[in-house]
Amino acid sequence: xxxxxxxxxxxxxxxxxxxxxxxxxxxxxxxxxxxxxxxxxxxxxxxxxxxxxxxxxxxxxxxxxxxxxxxxxxxxxxxxxxxxxxxxxxxxxxxxxxxxxxxxxxxxxxxxxxxxxxxxxxxxxxxxxxxxxxxxxxxxxxxxxxxxxxxxxxxxxxxxxxxxxxxxxxxxxxxxxxxxxxxxxxxxxxxxxxxxxxxxxxxxxxxxxxxxxxxxxxxxxxxxxxxxxxxxxxxxxxxxxxxxxxxx
Amino acid sequence: xxxxxxxxxxxxxxxxxxxxxxxxxxxxxxxxxxxxxxxxxxxxxxxxxxxxxxxxxxxxxxxxxxxxxxxxxxxxxxxxxxxxxxxxxxxxxxxxxxxxxxxxxxxxxxxxxxxxxxxxxxxxxxxxxxxxxxxxxxxxxxxxxxxxxxxxxxxxxxxxxxxxxxxxxxxxxxxxxxxxxxxxxxxxxxxxxxxxxxxxxxxxxxxxxxxxxxxxxxxxxxxxxxxxxxxxxxxxxxxxxxxxxxxxxxxxxxxxxxxxx
Numbered sequence: 126x127x128x129x130x131x132x133x134x135x136x137x138x139x140x141x142x143x144x145x146x147x148x149x150x151x152x153x154x155x156x157x158x159x160x161x162x163x164x165x166x167x168x169x170x171x172x173x174x175x176x177x178x179x180x181x182x183x184x185x186x187x188x189x190x191x192x193x194x195x196x197x198x199x200x201x202x203x204x205x206x207x208x209x210x211x212x213x214x215x216x217x218x219x220x221x222x223x224x225x226x227x228x229x230x231x232x233x234x235x236x237x238x239x240x241x242x243x244x245x246x247x248x249x250x251x252x253x254x255x256x257x258x259x260x261x262x263x264x265x266x267x268x269x270x271x272x273x274x275x276x277x278x279x280x281x282x283x284x285x286x287x288x289x290x291x292x293x294x295x296x297x298x299x300x301x302x303x304x305x306x307x308x309x310x311x312x313x314x315x316x317x318x319x320x321x322x323x324x325x326x327x328x329x330x331x332x333x334x335x336x337x338x339x340x341x342x343x344x345x346x347x348x349x350x351x352x353x354x355x356x357x358x359x360x361x362x363x364x365x366x367x368x369x370x371x372x373x
Numbered sequence: 374x375x376x377x378x379x380x381x382x383x384x385x386x387x388x389x390x391x392x393x394x395x396x397x398x399x400x401x402x403x404x405x406x407x408x409x410x411x412x413x414x415x416x417x418x419x420x421x422x423x424x425x426x427x428x429x430x431x432x433x434x435x436x437x438x439x440x441x442x443x444x445x446x447x448x449x450x451x452x453x454x455x456x457x458x459x460x461x462x463x464x465x466x467x468x469x470x471x472x473x474x475x476x477x478x479x480x481x482x483x484x485x486x487x488x489x490x491x492x493x494x495x496x497x498x499x500x501x502x503x504x505x506x507x508x509x510x511x512x513x514x515x516x517x518x519x520x521x522x523x524x525x526x527x528x529x530x531x532x533x534x535x536x537x538x539x540x541x542x543x544x545x546x547x548x549x550x551x552x553x554x555x556x557x558x559x560x561x562x563x564x565x566x567x568x569x570x571x572x573x574x575x576x577x578x579x580x581x582x583x584x585x586x587x588x589x590x591x592x593x594x595x596x597x598x599x600x601x602x603x604x605x606x607x608x609x610x611x612x613x614x615x616x617x618x619x620x621x622x623x624x625x626x627x628x629x630x631x632x633x634x
Contacts, residue, residue: 175505199511210506212498224510228413274510 126151127172127282127314132181133338134167141167142178143338149331151186154308154315156325156346158360159335160369165318166207168335169284172316173202185282196229203275203313207287209267211259211274218255221245221273230278244273248303265296272300276307283308285317289324301327322361325349334360336369398615401593402585408513408520418521426487426522426588427529431536433486434479438537441474442466442544450553462553463560464567466545471568471576472632475538477624480583483530484616488591491522492612495595496605504596519592523585530584531577538576575631582627583620590616 127149134142141164149155157165170176172183174190183190190198211220221241225232232240242252248269259267268288275283285304289297301324308315308328317328325332326346333343334357342354349361359367445466453459495518498504507514542564549555594612598604 170505173509175508196511199509202509204506204509206502206506208501210502212503212506223512227415228511230511 128184130182132171132183133179135179140338145340147333147340149314149316151314152312153330154328156329156332157318157335158325158332163335164338165335166286169286169318201281203280204284205271205275205288207290209271211267211270213259216256216258217270220270221277224278244277248273264291268300272303282314287319289321304328398593402589404515405519405523408516415517415521418517419525422521422525423529426526430483430486430533433482434533434537435540437478437482438541439544441478442470442541443548445469446545446548462549463563467542467564467568468572470541471538471572475541476534476576476579476583479534479537480620481617484587484613484620488587488612488616489609491588491591492595492609493605495592496598496608499598500600500605522592523588526584526588527581531580534576534580579627582623586619586623587616
């Protein structure tokens with residue numbers, strides 16, 4: 126279980142998180158929605174320890190994320206970055222099996238390559254893709270490789286940062302389906318941040334609406350359309366009128 | 374009163390900013406060095422950096438040294454002719470190359486080629502979240518990106534300097550023999566006789582210091598790059614400028630240390 130309790134984070138005069146409280150149960154898929162610049166990415170990076178909150182507490186499985194063995198902590202996570210964040214200097218298979226080629230999870234070269242090819246196949250890419258470099262791939266393929274890398278070490282918790290941004294609707298649908306299948310198949314806890322309502326409906330068990338640095342609404346995805354929450358309603362229907370200012 | 378204080382405040386703010394920047398670079402360099410004594414080590418990245426920084430810089434350093442050695446021979450011959458001291462060309466070319474021009478020009482050429490490349494590469498990795506990705510993959514960016522490059526540069530630049538010294542002396546020899554009428558054997562004898570081991574060693578030590586500066590500045594500015602293409606461009610420019618100035622400043626300090634005490 127992941128819990129955030131009264132988490133605050135500011136960058137200079139800008140107060141991004143202003144008391145975030147959220148619980149994500151083990152084995153569930155939580156999707157965080159909210160407008161651009163509302164702190165979704167900061168929140169996700171705070172859980173990973175990439176950003177240190179000014180105050181408040183974040184725990185994963187009861188342990189504070191800022192204390193203890195960082196390597197062991199991070200070994201429990203997989204993450205799909207918005208732009209893929211693939212390493213340009215490495216071929217695809219070494220990107221996928223990056224964690225398996227070094228550190229505590231190190232495997233023999235041949236085994237790491239076999240696992241990479243298996244994970245590539247799982248996300249719908251052929252073994253021929255393994256020896257290409259990221260710059261030789263389309264945006265959709267890069268997302269899939271990023272997804273394969275996120276699941277390569279079979280993590281307990283997977284984060285998805287804007288998984289469908291920049292993809293056409295069909296490819297977005299493919300990625301959404303893959304994410305859902307993989308999360309269910311692995312029994313992993315998932316946390317996704319997105320603007321894409323089709324992703325929300327395809328991926329989420331629960332959703333949380335972040336606005337003005339706090340969670341405005343959280344609950345099961347099935348209750349989303351009947352929430353009566355003005356912020357959530359404005360966001361899911363994409364209305365210019367409402368409590369969320371269109372120009373921020 | 375305000376008209377007097379405003380320029381003073383501006384100077385004070387600039388000095389404080391500069392001192393803060395020096396402090397941040399010093400802490401960054403110190404952290405890099407401490408990783409040398411803490412595993413894991415990334416041997417493959419070190420070897421790759423050694424090829425990129427050392428081997429692939431050889432042509433540019435060699436050509437720079439060749440032309441510098443030749444020009445130096447012409448200058449010393451022309452200057453020495455004013456007081457009938459043309460015969461000092463071989464010894465001055467050799468001493469000038471190994472003590473000063475070899476390490477300084479080699480360091481500056483490596484700064485132009487390598488510092489810019491490191492800063493741009495790491496800066497791009499930062500803005501495309503590849504550095505964050507490294508962290509989430511349980512890999513310390515300082516260990517994986519910075520230490521291999523700094524270590525490779527510190528070890529390979531002295532070798533480049535040594536090769537540059539030899540090529541520079543050879544450049545002087547070619548000009549001395551073909552253009553200035555020196556006897557081949559006499560030129561070589563004068564070169565060897567007047568050159569001392571400390572001349573060579575001091576140049577190589579300078580090379581190691583310049584190598585450390587070159588890679589550290591590239592990594593520092595890359596890791597602290599701003600967002601977007603403009604941020605990476607600014608980081609690259611700042612890295613090369615800072616590395617070049619630091620090489621020249623360190624050269625003065627090392628020369629003071631090596632030859633005046």
